Amino acid sequence: MKLYIKYMVSLRCKLMVKQELERLGLHYTSIDLGAIEIVETITEKQKIQLKRNLSLSGLELLDDKKNILIDKIKNVIIEMVHYTDEVPKVNYSEYISEKLDYDYTYLSNLFSEVKGITIQHFIIKHKIERAKELILYDQLNLSEISYKLHYSSVAHLSTQFKKVTGHSPTYYKKLGKTRRGNLENL
Known part of the structure; x- marks a missing residue:
């Protein structure tokens, strides 16, 4: 099961999420910026507890599909700018579109609508x-x-x-x- 976490933008955030999952007895297969893949199906009680514990660390468990996609866009950009030295072989719009497998115009309009600024x-x-x-x-x-x-x-x-x-x-x-x-x- 894949869960999405807002404001998860650093290695320290990954460590906090890992600790919370372990506290709740949840096993994960991957922890990436903004997303975690857990083995089990999370119960409603575990979800509420995870949400509460993450919020104490300044993180937020996402439920809304639009917010999940916005967070994915932000994480692709943060990873691209802060953690990758490799020059994208295509322009940023194509890079983001390919990474997320969505039409860039859709992503751009959604991002501008929700965040109030352009992706650029x-x-x-x-x-x-x-x-x-x-x-x-x-x-x-x-x-x-x-x-x-x-x-x-x-x-x-x-x-x-x-x-x-x-x-x-x-x-x-x-x-x-x-x-x-x-x-x-x-």
């Missing part, structure tokens, strides 16, 4: 968050970050970065060093 804007926000992380890690230069996040150029990354954050990547890097320095002086 959601991707951009995540790419900029990832860029911010990489800038603060200070292991890659802007050209390398631009390439890693599949931007056509540093200028394209810088333009989107400034549009989303209000700052240039260079200014953000200086700001991060200043903050880190201030914390070290405490």
